[in-house]
Structure formats: C-alpha cells, structure tokens
Amino acid sequence: MxxxxxxxxxxxxxxxxxxxxxxxxxxxxxxxxxxxxxxxxxxxxxxxxxxxxxxxxxxxxxxxxxxxxxxxxxxxAGRSWISGTEVAPAVLQALGVSLLLMAVAIAVAAATAALICARTLWLGARRRLDGRRAAGTGSAVLAALPEFLTASVLATVVGVQLGWLPALGWYGFQWTILPALALGLPAGAVLGRLLDDLLPGAFAEPWALAATARGLPGRTVARQALRRCLPGLLPNTGLFVVGITGGAVAVEQIYDIPGLGRTTLQAALAQDLPVLQAGTLALVLLAAIAAALAHLLTRLLIGPALRDGALPSLHRPTPPARRFLPFVLGGLLLAVIGLGLPRDPLALDTAQRLTAPSPAHPFGTDALGRDILARVGHGALDTLLLAVAITAVTLLTGLALGLLPRLSGPLVDTVTALPPVLVALLVTAVAGSGSTTPALAVAAVAWTPLAAHTSALLRQERAALHLTATRALGAGPWYLLRHELLPAVVPPVTRHALLRLPGIALALASLAFLGLGAQPPSPEWGLLFAENQPYAERAPWAVLAPAAVLALLGALAVTAAGGLRRSKRAAEREETDVPEHRPEVRKLVATR
Known part of the structure; x- marks a missing residue:
C-alpha cells in the first residue's frame, strides 16, 4: 500500500x-x-x-x-487549446501509432539480442564456453549508437540514397520498418550485450553442470540458462518499452510520425495544456503497466528461489579483454579530434559549399562551406567532456538509488515515462535557459536504467546461496553490502554506464537537434546533424562523417567497459559453498 x-x-x-x-x-x-x-x-x-x-x-x-x-x-480529457478538438481521441490515436511502432521495434530488438547471444548460447550448450565473451566490437558499436543517430543514418542511406524503403510519413507497414530499425537495433544490442554478460555465469552454475552430466540436450540447458538470466534484464526491457512509446521524439521528428512522443512535445511547445497533460498521463500509466508486467514475469521466472534465498551468483571472473583494442580506438578518436582542432570551425567559404571529402577537407564541408572535420573536432571537446561528467553522476545516482528499490522503483517508472525533451522544457521552466539546461535535463533521466539494473541485480544477489550462508553466520547489513553485494553489482552496472556514454553524448545532441540545446554557430554535434539533415541527399558525408566518429566513440566505450570485471578473489568467495572457509568470515565469527 x-x-x-x-x-x-x-x-x-x-x-x-x-x-x-x-x-x-x-x-x-x-x-x-x-x-x-x-x-x-x-x-x-x-x-x-x-x-x-x-x-x-x-x-x-x-x-x-x-x-x-x-x-x-x-x-x-478536455479540448485542445489550439484546435478546439477533443483531446482523448487525438491522444489515443497517437498512442496507437506509438504502440504499433513499439511492437515492430520490440521484434527487431529481440532478433538483434538473439543474434548477439547466439554464439554464447551455442558454446555454452556444448560446454565450450570457458568464460569467453562472444559479443564482438560490431555489437558494441551498435549498442552505443542512440536512436537519433541510427535514424539519421538509415533515413539518409536506406531511405534517400538507396530508396529501398520510405523514409517519411506514416501510411502503412512499410513506413514502420526504418523507424523500428532505428529504435530496435540499438536497444536490442544493449539488451543483447547485457544478456551476453550474464550467460557465462549461468552456464557455470551447478544445475547446468548437473544437467549436462545427466545427458540433457544442449538446447534444453541453453533455454534454461536464458530463463535464468532474463529476470536481471526485465526492468531495463520495461524501460525500453516505455522509451520507445514516449521517448522517441527525435525519431518521430525525423520520419514525420504522429506518435505520442511527438504529440506531447508539440503540445508542450505550444503550451496546449489539455493535450500535454493527457499525453503525460498516458505515458505514466504505460510505465506503471510495463513495470508491473516486468515484476510479475520476474516472480514467475525465479520467484521461489528469490523467496528461499537459493540462487547462486551469476557474476564470475571473466578473462581479460583485448587490452590493445581500447588504445587503438582511443588513438583513432584522438587523432580525429587532433586533426580538427587546428582548423577554424567558423570559417566560411561559400565557393566550397557541400564539397565532397578531399585532402583539403577530409570530412567535406557543410552548406556554408565550413570544414566538417574542424567542427567535429571542436564540438567533441564540450560534448565528450560533458557526457563523461554526466555519465559519472548518473552512475553514482543509479547505484545509490538502485540500492533503495522501494524508494527508487516508482520514481524510475515515472521518470522513464517522460520524453527527455519534455524534461528539458520543465528544467528550462524551473531553472531557466542556459548552457547547463541540456546537461540537467539529460542527467535527470539518464540514471533510470542504471538504477533499474542495480535493483534487479541486487534482488538476485540477496538471494544468493553464499550470501544466505554468510548472513546465517552473523554478518550484518553493512558487512554484506561492502564485501558481497557491491563487488557483485558495481562492475556490471559500470559496464552498462559506459555502454550508454555515447547515448548521453547524443542525448545532448538531440536536444540541440530539436532546438533546446546549443545554438548556432556552435560546433556542437547535435547542431551538425540539425544543420546538415536537409542536405543529406546531396551531401551524405555531412551526416555520415560525425556518425562514424560517434561509432568510434561507441566502440571505445564498450571495449573499455570490457576491462571492468569482478575480481577473481571476490568470485572465488562466492563459489565456496562453505562460507566459514573464508578468512574474513572466520574473523567475523570469532568476533561474535
């Protein structure tokens, strides 16, 4: 109650x-x-x-x-202040559009996650996994690209350059494919990598070893391992559902989709309060329903084990990642920024408008003849530094609130229901407009998936066998938090935060794309897309060049995250079923 x-x-x-x-x-x-x-x-x-x-x-x-x-x-629900029509039918129609798009995007996300985890499941079913990670750099790049960027690239290449699918409007199923790909591919890659992070631990659990020894088919073991890992991802899946419905404002803007997020944004900009309030209420109710379904599915999957404290821990030591790869990717990113910094990002040359990449302009020029490499390099300083700072703040916030699920759970569900653009408008109204407004708006919502992930992992870790035994020996809450819970929860959540670092950078950019962030002539990355989007057909490099840099940032963030793993000593403590064998537990028992 x-x-x-x-x-x-x-x-x-x-x-x-x-x-x-x-x-x-x-x-x-x-x-x-x-x-x-x-x-x-x-x-x-x-x-x-x-x-x-x-x-x-x-x-x-x-x-x-x-x-x-x-x-x-x-x-x-009243009448619109702008059109005078009834609000309820318009909001329900927009909700229907968003739900249809959500259904197709969920199918795309599920297929993407399945492809990413397919090799891990295949190796695990045949007892050939040995703790190896199967997901590669390609999935890392895809996971790091936010919907706004993916939508721009798909619209430019598939819709405009190749003409395979329609890239504008909403007139039938064909018009759902590109926006569904833009929403589902990055989300499916994120979910797939999080799942791939848990699967090796599931295959190493005693039940999996016993099932293999009894001769059960490998596909049965793989199916049960998948079921074992899903509860840790269900909260983030619920957030993804709500985010597709109400938070995909930039995607709806790019593809001209009359969805609920775009309807809510237009009502907020026009101060059409009846429509804005009805749209916000619909998003909040949807978030509550998605959270309730995620909680119910978690109970159905592992409810008795959570109740009885009979779960082993999924978090085990992983082999070192390719240590050289982050340095290679980081060197490439620094090289791009270093080559762009000596150039003037504001120099105009109307005779060189929309010129293709050349030795003089490696990334080409924009509609005013400005060097795109220079604008990417100078814009990276502010965008990346701010994104790193926001990522650190949201990681700490997500961990802190995730440790208090009863307090943060309803807050996560409600905040997730808000489109980031609406949050930016609310922040602007309360704190005023300025250079810090986009950062405050992004930080206000970016902590929610990390808090949900923390709470889901914490719920399972508290039911782990080693924790139950240690608690029975007299360990107090602070001892358990410091020595058992945090070492198990912090590394995967930190990897998750690094996975979302490029998304935070582009969330800042998307606010600029929608006119709520930096303003011209700033070389901020969001403005690069906003300014060059109308010329995507004539000069695709103007959009694809910054997209390649962001893909490089995504690969760097995810490969660097692979180096964050739980210590072998901490995992060995979990694998010991007799906790009194541990030196720190013997000391704890002796003091009592």
Missing amino acids: ATLLWRAGIAGALITLVGLLPWLSHTDPALTVLKARSADRDPSPEVLADIRAQLGLDHGPFHLLGDWLSGLWHGD
Missing part, C-alpha cells in the same frame, strides 16, 4: 508540474496559444484578453488543473 501511495504521489506531482509549466516559465499562455493558432495575428490586449476568457486562464493554474481532473474522472 505504501508503494502504491508513493507511485500515486509521484504521478500527481508530475501532472501538477506539467499543469504549472506555462506559469513556471514566466510566459503568457494566451500569447503562446495565439502564436500557435495564427502566427500573423496581432497580439493586441483585447485579443489576448479574449483568449484568457475562453480558456479560463484568469482563474489560475490550480483551477484549470482541478477542472481537467474532474472532467477526466468522467472520461473527458
């Missing part, structure tokens, strides 16, 4: 904050609505007073919020 009240309180606070958005931003809602209705009409005091009277703005935000909630109780 307390958790339910906490969830209801968070949702109510969110809806209230959304309802106060025009007043928090110190803008005149009547003027914004007038501009949205007719940009050419003169905003005279009489016209603005008439709009305020029509919308009831003179009664204040809380009166409007109360009227909206009372109508919602009777199934009436």
